[in-house]
Amino acid sequence: MTDPALSNAAASPAAALPAPGGAPRSPFLQIALARLRSFYREPEAVFWSFGFPILLTIALGIAFRAKPPDPVRAAVVAGPRAEAARAALAAGPAMDVQVLGEEAAGRALRGGQVAIVVVPGDPPTYRFDPTNPDSRLAHAVVDDLLEGAAGRRDVLAPRVEHKTEPGARYVDFLVPGLLGMNIMSSGMWGVGWVIVEDRQKKLLKRLVATPMRRSQYLLAFVAMRMLFLLVEVPVLVGFAMIFFGTPLRGRVVDLSALMILGAMAFAGMGLLVGCRARNSQTVAGLINLVMMPMFVLSGVFFSSQHFPAVVQPAIRVLPLTALNDGLRAVMNDGTSIAALWPEVAVLAVVTAVSFGLALRWFRWT
Amino acid sequence: MEDLAIRCHGLVKRYPPDVLAVNGLDLEVRRGECFGLLGPNGAGKTTTIEILEGLLRPTAGDIEVLGRRWSDDPRGLRARLGITLQETRLPERLTVEEILRLFRSFYARGRTVEAVLELVGLEDKRGARYERLSGGQKQRLAVACALVSEPELLFLDEPTTGLDPQSRRQLWQVVDETRNSGHTVLLTTHYMDEAERLCDRVAIVDHGKVIALGTPRELVARVVGQEVVEFEAPRDGVEEAALRRLPGIQAARRDGPAWTLTVAGLHVAVPALLDHLEARGVPLTALSTHRASLEDVFVTLTGRRLRD
Numbered sequence: 001m002t003d004p005a006l007s008n009a010a011a012s013p014a015a016a017l018p019a020p021g022g023a024p025r026s027p028f029l030q031i032a033l034a035r036l037r038s039f040y041r042e043p044e045a046v047f048w049s050f051g052f053p054i055l056l057t058i059a060l061g062i063a064f065r066a067k068p069p070d071p072v073r074a075a076v077v078a079g080p081r082a083e084a085a086r087a088a089l090a091a092g093p094a095m096d097v098q099v100l101g102e103e104a105a106g107r108a109l110r111g112g113q114v115a116i117v118v119v120p121g122d123p124p125t126y127r128f129d130p131t132n133p134d135s136r137l138a139h140a141v142v143d144d145l146l147e148g149a150a151g152r153r154d155v156l157a158p159r160v161e162h163k164t165e166p167g168a169r170y171v172d173f174l175v176p177g178l179l180g181m182n183i184m185s186s187g188m189w190g191v192g193w194v195i196v197e198d199r200q201k202k203l204l205k206r207l208v209a210t211p212m213r214r215s216q217y218l219l220a221f222v223a224m225r226m227l228f229l230l231v232e233v234p235v236l237v238g239f240a241m242i243f244f245g246t247p248l249r250g251r252v253v254d255l256s257a258l259m260i261l262g263a264m265a266f267a268g269m270g271l272l273v274g275c276r277a278r279n280s281q282t283v284a285g286l287i288n289l290v291m292m293p294m295f296v297l298s299g300v301f302f303s304s305q306h307f308p309a310v311v312q313p314a315i316r317v318l319p320l321t322a323l324n325d326g327l328r329a330v331m332n333d334g335t336s337i338a339a340l341w342p343e344v345a346v347l348a349v350v351t352a353v354s355f356g357l358a359l360r361w362f363r364w365t
Numbered sequence: 366m367e368d369l370a371i372r373c374h375g376l377v378k379r380y381p382p383d384v385l386a387v388n389g390l391d392l393e394v395r396r397g398e399c400f401g402l403l404g405p406n407g408a409g410k411t412t413t414i415e416i417l418e419g420l421l422r423p424t425a426g427d428i429e430v431l432g433r434r435w436s437d438d439p440r441g442l443r444a445r446l447g448i449t450l451q452e453t454r455l456p457e458r459l460t461v462e463e464i465l466r467l468f469r470s471f472y473a474r475g476r477t478v479e480a481v482l483e484l485v486g487l488e489d490k491r492g493a494r495y496e497r498l499s500g501g502q503k504q505r506l507a508v509a510c511a512l513v514s515e516p517e518l519l520f521l522d523e524p525t526t527g528l529d530p531q532s533r534r535q536l537w538q539v540v541d542e543t544r545n546s547g548h549t550v551l552l553t554t555h556y557m558d559e560a561e562r563l564c565d566r567v568a569i570v571d572h573g574k575v576i577a578l579g580t581p582r583e584l585v586a587r588v589v590g591q592e593v594v595e596f597e598a599p600r601d602g603v604e605e606a607a608l609r610r611l612p613g614i615q616a617a618r619r620d621g622p623a624w625t626l627t628v629a630g631l632h633v634a635v636p637a638l639l640d641h642l643e644a645r646g647v648p649l650t651a652l653s654t655h656r657a658s659l660e661d662v663f664v665t666l667t668g669r670r671l672r673d
Binding site: 025026027029030031033034037038041042201202203205206208209210211212213365 | 418419420421440441443444446448450452453454455456457458459463464466467468469470471472473494510514
């Protein structure tokens, strides 16, 4: 409450400088504090920034969790040899076999409850749809089991190794994507939207009517982005590591450098979309226009490799693609940041160009 | 030049393609006075004040504020000013005290947050968030933000529009105190009573130009007269020339059935008017009189009311 520098200034208005030893007045700190307070006193903003990504990770992690392999479902048509066939099939691993009447078996096949129908006999008959991958798999498995039961000997006898390891699962793909997406949307909204709100409220105009340094107003946004990373990344990565065993194979310093660069790139893009707009509806539209294509193309929820080869070069230069690919390489493959120079280059160029244009075009009043 | 807080000559502000917001405006505000810019909405008051505040660039004109030009040292000049804009919304989620601390941090010297809270009477609202304040409290806080620098020149753009009486009086007091401490105030308003109460001198602005300048009393006496008589009478019963010939009546103006007379001696003019009307058998309705005000100055000069 009692700020020595301030009370001193009041006691002798002529004194240009705060008293020696008095707390230095720090406009930058005050601007950054104002930003921070405005953020954490808005519960919705806190939820969308920190809570939502975790909920999304939980939901998708559960939906795509590692499950035991699906059983092969087969029906055997009732008859004198049905029981022998059923027993032979049921002896196989992960089999689900039932004996049904002729008609019921046909219905089950059409309805997809079974993938194949076996009519015992000499020779037996297999009924299935060859265009259905499940049925083709069932055919191979069923045929193998029945031939084996009939006395066929395997000549190759290969050894089998099962591998289901962290880094190759969907949740491991997802977590870096969510991190990248969150850095993008919090940067765009947290900078672009907030600046336009300040402009619409005429607060920006009021601030530039003071001797405030304009650079400090803008730098406070950058500081907020960094602070945001400091909270968001440990929370989301820590959560994924603890609950899903998501790996962090690369160095923390590489991960941090990549995320700082990503945060700067999207702060710059937020600044750019917000540099002239006069009202928040306009900037909301612009933000969505910029982010939507990247949500779809940049490999947040599924790999961007699914898109045709002709559009791949365009997808590669999107900042979110660079960030997501980089984060995945560091977290899942332990790649060092030096090996990620194309991604680093994309993010650096986006940062430089967006800040450069935004500062040139910025509308203060 | 040092006795002038503001010198402004030939100010023009054009918004392409065809809006001429300020059209050759001249203004001199002395140090230590409270100067009022009066005029209807759209007269160019806000544009003028924002140019003087260094927030807008003029199309043409020569401006000195506190003896400096805006091109010389804008930050140095800003440090000596205090400004309220016509409408500013401060950060909703911050408290009164946090907002003042923010604004105080921009100035190397000035008042304490404490002192400013007391000046505008918001001591017991220091911990309240901006979003929870009433309109009057918000406006007082906006003025408080302008006072943290202990400004040599305080700009107030319609500081009391739409305010409750208590907040209005509080702000009047702030203006008085600022002027009493030797600092200058430039305010715009369209409340004439406020201008008469606060301003040492006023300029009436219309269509981007100053159309009258002087102390409120001087302007009223010069342009209008002392008293104003208003009445209504049927259209064909009364003639302007006949009214003008009556004793004590200086001017007469008609707007439909409504007449407005400016009058030097009420005690002479009113009986003469009543006799005149009675002699002609003209029925008289809605007779009233009031002391001439700045509002009448504006109506006399432009033929329009201030708040249309």
